[in-house]
Amino acid sequence: MTTFRAGTPDEHADVIVRPWHSAAGASAFVRRRGFLARAGQVVAEPAESGRGVLLNVGLGPADTLTPAVLREAAAVATRALGPARTVRMDLAVPVGGRLAPDDRVHAVAEGARLALYRYDAYRSSQGLPPPAEVRITGADPGALAEALAAADGTCLARDLVNAPACELTPTVFADRVAAAAAEAGLAHTVHREAELERLGLAGLAAVGRGSSEPPRYVECVYEPDGPAALTVALIGKGVTFDSGGLSLKPSGELHTMKADMGGAAAVVGAVLALPRLGLPLRVRAHLPLAENMPDGGALRVGDVVRHRDGTSTEVTHTDNEGRVLLADVLSLASEPGRADVVIDVATLTSAAGHALGTRTGAVFSPDDALADLLVEAGQRAGESLWRLPLLAHERRHLRSAVADRVNCSHRRGDSVQAALFLADFVTPGTRWAHLDVAAPVWNDESAYGEVPHGATGFGVRTLLEALRALAADVQN
Template sequence: MSARGSDCARLPVREGFEVSAASRFGRRDGAENSVLPVIPTSLVEVDVVRRSRDGVPTAVPVFGGGSGPELADAAEQFDVDVALLESLRATASAGEVRTVPLPEGRFGWVVGVGSGEPQQWRTAGAALARAARERLGETGEREGDTVDLGDPSDAEYLQIRIPAEADPEIVSALALGLSLGDYRFRVTAEPAPPRLRKALLVTEDESVAAAVRRAGEWAAATALARDLANAPSNVKDPAWLTGLAAELAEPVPGLTATVRDEKWLAENGFGGVLAVGGGSASPPRLLELSWQPADATGPHLGLIGKGITFDTGGISLKPAEGMHLMRTDMAGGAAVIAAMLSIARLELPVRVTALVPSAENHVSGSAYRPGDVVRHYGGKTTEVSNTDAEGRMVMADALAYAASHHRADLLVDVATLTGAMKVALGLRTAGFFATEPDLSERVRAAGERVGEAYWPMPLLEDHADAVRGEFADVKQGPKGPGAVTAALFLREFTDGLPWVHLDIAGPARADKNYAEVVSGGTGFAARSLVEFVADLADR
């Protein structure tokens, strides 16, 4: 059934593709609606201009030199003595921001960019956005100030003087940091606080404008993925997630959305999705997004994202500590949804079919059990050993469906799949498994271009027998290296197609700000997927 059918609740659409999630989806008990921010979150608008604007606070980069920060150029641009910047303890450390008081109540900023690498510019952009918000929160009369720093509302806009030698990669990184660095998601009755609204990049090199526009789409994908991951699970059930995605897709030309309900899933043999979702009062869904441009080149890509809107672990119950973070267990699905919107808006000439199997993994009398045997789409059976390994159960159905029904040529799946990957690589790097060296390099390079870190992991054939089932075709949670055996399990459902599995369990969430990342859902992988598809289009 399509998104316009009876199995998909509808949201009012306003101002293009902005949707107010609060307007229809509230508490499940039918009481007063929850209050959510407008989704997608508004981001900083970044423009390229040739000349500085009078009255707009200016930020000037400070580079690191052999003997310390190079302050002379910044001082000259502000027409102040170097001694003033020294007294402010201005440094070249990436992201270090200092407010510079200027005559007539004006102010500016100096921001460290280190040696000027793209990741340092991205950090600098994020720091400037946060400095602008802090500035907007001031009264203008801080205790201890000896200089009037002007009207804080001026900080709703800023301009950055771009060095003549800056290339598009650097400018793109700066724009990405400015757009994402002060992202916020709060469920509150309070009015939205003031924020940086527009950033002007001052440069005579107008060729960087295309890179800035591309970075804007990367930022939009990342922010939407954050919004979806951060939404609380008393609102975000499978119907909400898939329904909202369908509404966001509706106004995008050429992008079609279909939401499948539990009846359709049962009729078509999606045993993994139904098993995982069987313990919840909120039934599972399958979202299908299709982008089929007339000028498509290259392979037909199947994108699959894990959409577990909350994960208790089921009967194999998780510890209470940290369980609240399981609202973000659909971060892979969020990345796929957000990437598809950007892929279509950019009109990338690659055919892409995206699938997001969505369910809640709960504990009840109807929950699936260790020892159960589940039949997936296509007929293959799985012996369940741990109900907390639910992600691979729903992904198995979707992978088989993409390969068999949609006849994809290439598969990429994204999931917060294993705690083992967090142990292996920490919280800022995703692991990935690829069946072909070329795919491995494309994933790594796409991540590097957009500022997301990936590390290739081996599909160790020594452990392939571990996923063979005793009572079924395959075993869900065998002993051995957890991330590797999970990947080997998923491979069983790819029909031998070229395939990449992204395990984003670590970087999908953050507990503190760093660079352009903020605490909460990070939106990791959304922009990497966009860039990966753009790379497919270029080859």
């Protein structure tokens, strides 16, 4: 386990990372090797002390420096260590430019911490050990602690998503959340099958009944030390494996379906980071957990689900289970007096990825200010979000001949139709946003920046930035 701490430069560190806005100050040795201080460029040379390595990292011009550039530079430098992993590393926070000092610390620390992430739980050989210590020189300790809380939450979400579905069942997921919440001092409740009916969570029960692994519903609450400025509900879709149910997915799509709980993982990573951040708001996490499997008791095409709000849904496609599972939880979480703001995070539709690509999540909300806040939070966090419209005319695709709505009818515009479906269950007057993160929670490509191959932990840092902004809005 790598220790991160703030400190002053140590000339005896095994690896010293030195950032540059211009190559003019770099050594002739480095310049001869083509170092131009371009953003993300790395050239190594022997350290001035005669031992260890000096990594020269380009940042580009100071007036164009952004958190994203800094985050990637720190990540690239950390990855450039190669086999020299059992080291003490000095990573300097650059000065100058328009970025606030705390923003620079956040970006550098997050980039380094996230780039060091490995998922080796099932490897017989654990690979190269991480650095023993990373010293962030020039960092304010408070800013460093905040950055590490967000990065650790992201790594926790990655661990959950990377875990094989045979081991991270709904029960195991619920138990892990309960144990972590207890350790963090958060109130929590795990609801079992028999309690789902009492709570009116018919959609969750229906989705989960096709699996031998029973569904679970977990509530977890963060309370600030002082008065709460407002209450925010975070809802995470937690389908620990999605076979598609009786509407079975093509075999080529199944290998990443353990990631269909990426929304729940993001909510867990965020809420467990809150005690370390001390934000002045109350956060209620809602985690509906289930497997979507095709056994003899599975939800059938044509079945009708009766929801807790008195409405009904005809199931026309069992692979569109996420919206059915989330519906009653949205109804419960947005009941009058329970939350001022509701944000759900879900790996809901492939259509969002078709529209926005593999690295960007979709934001849907009837609330312009909340949608803008989330997009801006994503920008600060280094997680790309784009707002898509809640097009009223798409509601025609939700009409049913036997119930109040269908869960699927038209592949074109499916992400919009799914968001409209969810909107039906939000109590009027509640500020609500839906994040469709099906594409960016998993990276099938090579690692880039601070993002590894596999689970990305997408959403944790955006949620934390959004919570910070919501608290600031109320206080101002």
